[in-house]
Amino acid sequence: MRLTETILLALSVVFLVIGLHQSWIHSFASSYWIFMLMLVFYGLFHYVRIDNENKHEKKSVKAVKKHKKRKK
Numbered sequence: 476m477r478l479t480e481t482i483l484l485a486l487s488v489v490f491l492v493i494g495l496h497q498s499w500i501h502s503f504a505s506s507y508w509i510f511m512l513m514l515v516f517y518g519l520f521h522y523v524r525i526d527n528e529n530k531h532e533k534k535s536v537k538a539v540k541k542h543k544k545r546k547k
Contacts (some may be wrong), residue, residue, distance in 0.1 A: 477527060483520035487513050 476484075490513035497506035 477523075480520060480524055480527070483516050487516040489522060490516060490532060 490509055494509035494513055495508050497509060
């Protein structure tokens, strides 16, 4: 897991905990925006993770093709 993925996941968890705490003290309606921030960070986490996996796959495919060309 890369640093950006770790930071986004940590922010998501932090906003989840803060949102739960605020919804217990006040109400869900007053802490709705905190849960939305949590969902934004969680969505960004998944987007970055999938993007990094796709980049890694492309690099490994290129490496395999280069290796095959060298053997010929």
